[in-house]
Amino acid sequence: MAALPVTNLAPDLRVSRLCFGTMTFGEQNTVAQSFGLLDRAFDAGINFFDSAEMYPVPQRALTQGRSEEFLGRWIRDRNISRSRLVLATKVAGPSGQMTWIRGGPECLDATNITQAIDNSLLRLQTDYIDLYQIHWPDRYVPMFGETEYDPTRQYCSVSIEEQLDALGKAVDAGKIRYAGLSNETPYGVMKFVQAGQRDPLLPKIISMQNSYNLLCRSFDSGMAECCHHERIMLLAYSPLAMGILSGKYFSPDGGPADARLNIFRGRYSEGESRYSLSNEIIKAATMEYLNISKKFGLHPVSLAIAFVLRHPLVASVIFGATKSWQLQEILNSCQVELTTEIIAEINKIHAKFPNPCP
Secondary structure, eight states: OOOOOEEEEETTEEEESEEEEOTTBTTTBOHHHHHHHHHHHHHTTOOEEEOOTTOSSSOOTTTTTHHHHHHHHHHHHHTOOGGGOEEEEEEOOOOSSBTTTTTBTOOOOHHHHHHHHHHHHHHHTOSOEEEEEESSOSSOOOOTTOOSOOGGGOOOOOOHHHHHHHHHHHHHTTSEEEEEEESOOHHHHHHHHHHHHHOTTSOOEEEEEEEOBTTBOGGGTTHHHHHHHHTOEEEEEOTTTTTGGGTGGGSTTOSOTTSHHHHTTTTOHHHHHHSOTTOHHHHHHHHHHHHHHHHTTOOHHHHHHHHHHTOTTEEEEEEOOSSHHHHHHHHHHTTOOOOHHHHHHHHHHHHHSOOSOO
16 A cells, blocks of 8 residues: 655644544543554554544543543553654533533633643653644534524633633643644634734644535635635544445444444434434435445545545544544545546535535
């Protein structure tokens, strides 16, 4: 197999164009299973690994932090030089539902951000985090399937300046190298950019981790322009729309019993609200994309991943895998080039079913 492609997320931050997302580690995957997947990914050329303090999902007090812990234990157990890896993780925004994480968490003030960084460093067993991201905004924004902004839901939030200052102090202390955002809006991105422009001592945002896939191209509406002009790269998560684009859920038996949307049915509101298997539009759009795969002799996973990888603003695709054969399907997709004919057919479906999984 050809070498895995790489790119520069920052001048001195070279990452594989596939990033292994670890949010199943500690829930769907045991330590041994996680180590096996990480071994295979690393041997294939993946050097970029993403986690979060709240992982694994669905989030529970009993398992919180295990994904970072498993990743840290693997690095230590395999005695891998830290310079060969790029580690990314995230601080949880205000929730109120995860009371086991600093009481909610309640907010993204300097104290919460600093404590989160310190705890992640301990779990990862490392001296520094390459990319530290705000998992979702401190302020109210429509998220996880919501599409309309409701002004009445606004509440008093921590200033962006305070958040950036806390990240900047962590950079100065050598705890993190770069800062990024996740699940943000064009407004939020530009406010972070403007705050950094007013104070050159504050860190520059280098990446945006938002959902992007055949069923969700909302990034292209307003966010792409912001990121292009401000030189912020997209780390595209959910490239398979939580497995829907693999087609497995539309088999006669409804897919494997241990597939995420089956095993956690009714327990994973953030995922199910966006990726509803009962939504007929999602099903119709997916079936048409699966037909493209069949027509051109492509694996559905290859079609989905290759489509995201070809985006000019995508630095890396964040994927999840609970089994080695799933990981191999993802790796195979890097060898696929989509023709103009295939893209034209994809765009026809997108025009017919625009963003059914926003």
